[in-house]
Amino acid sequence: MADKVIAKDKVDAVEELTEKFRESTATMLTEYRGLTVPQLAALRRSLGDGASYRVSKNTLAKLAANNAGVSGLDEYFTGPTALTFVSGDPVDAAKALRDFAKENEALVIKGGVMDGRAIDAAEIAKIADLDSREVLLAKLAGAMKGNMSKAAALFVAPASKVARAAAALRDKKEAADA
CATH class of the missing domain: 1.20.5 (Single alpha-helices involved in coiled-coils or other helix-helix interfaces)
Structure with missing residues (x-):
């Protein structure tokens, strides 16, 4: 019985992530290893209302991305991964991630997807400069x-x-x- 509850939780998580991938104008993946809970809370606040930051298991996030029709992200699903789902202007979220990463070197920007196209960390840095x-x-x-x-x-x-x-x-x- 416990296995069914766990499986149901995973199915629900994949469905929610799939919906987030579909609704977002951009999604950026980061590695957060070494960040404390207060630092993650500060990062979430710095993103503002136009973006949400979510820690997820790589297998669930990869499955959700594939379900949403998003491709090109598989190489970024390694290590502890958090997803930044952007509903507004991706420039603001990219700036917030870049600025936070400058202050906290434990945050590593891996890559993401924007306009249906996979982008790497260098492209996110260029977006942040806009x-x-x-x-x-x-x-x-x-x-x-x-x-x-x-x-x-x-x-x-x-x-x-x-x-x-x-x-x-x-x-x-x-x-x-x-």
């Missing part, structure tokens, strides 16, 4: 605003040249009349 979606949108808006201001000045320039020329002619005529 600006967040909000920052990129703000930069784009600023660039567009600057270009619109330049265009408005360009359109107004001929009219202002004519106005200045007319004012100069009027001043010249008034000087000649005086």
Whole structure:
């Protein structure tokens, strides 16, 4: 009877992980060997609301990834593995993992999957170096605003040249009349 309960727990865990793999915009795998419980709690807090950090058995995580149609992660399922499931912007989660790994060398970023494609630790580091979606949108808006201001000045320039020329002619005529 106890074996059936254990098996049911494993089936439930695989189903939950499968759903997480399907719903996530990105999943990043880390090795957490040597981190204390308070350090893991701090890591979870640093990830914010857009990501969750879950420790899992490799066999269950590998089975869940395969069930979700995610491939290319098998090489990363070695040693103690934790999964970071990202529901929002992967840049923020990658930055949080990178920054935490700098402070705690026990955390090792192994790799992950994003947009259905397996990525390695170097690619996660590149993602972490990107600006967040909000920052990129703000930069784009600023660039567009600057270009619109330049265009408005360009359109107004001929009219202002004519106005200045007319004012100069009027001043010249008034000087000649005086």
